[in-house]
Each structure stands twice: as structure tokens, then as C-alpha cells.
Amino acid sequence: MEPEAGAGGARASRSTRQKRALASVMAESRRFRSAQEIHEALVGRGESIGLTTVYNQLRALAEAGLVDTLRAPDGEILYRKCESNSHHHHVRCRSCGRTVEVKGVAVERWAERVAARAGFVDVDHTVEVVGTCAQCAGRHFASA
Amino acid sequence: MEPEAGAGGARASRSTRQKRALASVMAESRRFRSAQEIHEALVGRGESIGLTTVYNQLRALAEAGLVDTLRAPDGEILYRKCESNSHHHHVRCRSCGRTVEVKGVAVERWAERVAARAGFVDVDHTVEVVGTCAQCAGRHFASA
DNA sequence: CGCTTATTGAAAATCATTGCCAACAGCTTA
């Protein structure tokens, strides 16, 4: 259920210790992490927070568009704080997981164009670019 | 483990009733289906085949690049027979699930470019375009 | 302060997918 503004007025969202802690931990890292990892980070920092709460909040934040989500190859959902409000995509290192945000005006237009050509409207898209970052590539050469 | 061509020679892949049935069912539809749906189709057609086998084979086919895979929003893996060997992407209708294959030379280049700019090598990418197809859009207007 | 209700979170439930492994069946060779 979505909190809807009924006759009685919009229900307020409450500020809790857990929400604040989560927001804080999310702000600390630029990398995509699983709910479990985020929970561990919270606990390791001394916070007392349930895994369920982390899941609930992350989902809520994702629905609100405040965090980006991503599917790991094994299906896990990865979360990361969204820094820019504008539409963007990610380039992720398959080795170390580091991600870089990139603008993609070109893809936006491409997606719009091919979809329109196929008769689709109200188009949305998902783009994921994975590669090996410079550092990892170098490390790889050294050991190979 | 991958079947590797060792000193004893490459191990042959055997043609079984199940593999043939699966291939046949996969060839029947152009739409992405879950392993469970595919299994149901097989059973409903009178074939006797285990769900585990369907999973195994689909995974093998996917790894061999003979079927395209896709993640449903809820994490399920969807499979579809790959028709063209060349790299391509999909435009999918969020309402009826119909998919259209599109070439994407423009995106390929874009992905390569932005990744390279960020210092990444050995770049790969995933693109998903979703929209509402002409038919569904029309139906929507009619009922709204 | 007291009340309403959003939020929390432990535990159980869900469910797609994988692991296990003994029985089975292609294919090859005798």
C-alpha cells in the first residue's frame, strides 16, 4: 500500500534512529552493496538495527527513487545512494565492483528512437555497462 | 565444469528426448518465459521431463549463448531462444510482454566510448528498453 | 502527558534456483 493523501491528510513519515543511521551509512559509500552488506556495515558501526528494517527501508527508498538499484548476476539486489537527480547510467568494474556514473544523452535518444520505431510509447530503459577498470586490468596483467 | 577438450578428446553432447523437446518448445515462442512456464509448456504437451532438467538445460543453453536471458523485475530469470547470432537488444512491452529485437550499433559505440573514457577495458553491456506497445497503449486509452 | 499509528524486527514463510547422486540411456566398441 502507498501512503495516500486521504481526507484526513497525508500521513507523516517519522524520523527514526534506524532511518537516520541507514541514510548515514548509505551516504558513506559510492558503491553498490547488498542489503546484507549494508546491514553488516550498520551493525559493525555499533548500530542496533534489524535486517528486516534494512530491507524495508531500502525498498522504500528505491521506490521513492532515492537510491539506485541493480541486479547482481546471481539475482541479489544491490543498492546505492543516488547522487544526481538527473537520469544517468553506470559503468561497473567486474573485478572490484567500483562504479562510475556517466551521463548518457546518446543512449536516451537511441532508446527513445528504436522504441518509437517499434511503435512503443512511454518508454523507459535500463543500461548497465561492465568492464575492467584500469587498476584491475593492470593487476591482472601483473599476475598473468 | 565445462566440457573441455582434454587429451582424451572432446566429450560428446548426447541427444536426448528431453533436449529435443526443450529445443522444440523454445522454438515455438518468441517471448521470454520463466523456467517454470517452459516446464509447464513441456508437460502440457505431454512430455515427461523434470523441472531440474529444464533448469539445467536452460542454463547450459544460456551459457552457450543459444538463448537470451533476462531478469524479471522480481528476479526471476526469463529465457528465450536467440534468433540472431549478432549482438542485439530488446524492447519489451510492460503490459503484454511482447518483445521486439533491435540492433543497436549506436549504443554499442556509446558504451564502448563512455567506458573507455572512464578507463575501463574489455567492456560489455546490458540494455533493456521497456515501453507500452501500440496495441496495449490503445487498449489503455479505451478503458481509461 | 496520553493517544494514534508509523515503524521496528524476530521468526516463519515463500520460492526460484542449485546441489546431490543413484538410476537411466545415448553412443561406441567388441
Added chain:
DNA sequence: TAAGCTGTTGGCAATGATTTTCAATAAGCG
């Protein structure tokens, strides 16, 4: 055609992320 080797099958248990349940807790309001 028969025997053997080994790829394949498939029922069932295991895995593990995510969701649901729901009673206890606590934020924010008057």
C-alpha cells in the same frame, strides 16, 4: 546384438535472498 563408459536425468533436500506476519515499540501531535 551385447557390454561398457559416461553424459544425462530428475526427485528431493538444501540454499539463501526477500517478503510476510504481527506484537511490541516509539515518533509526533494535541
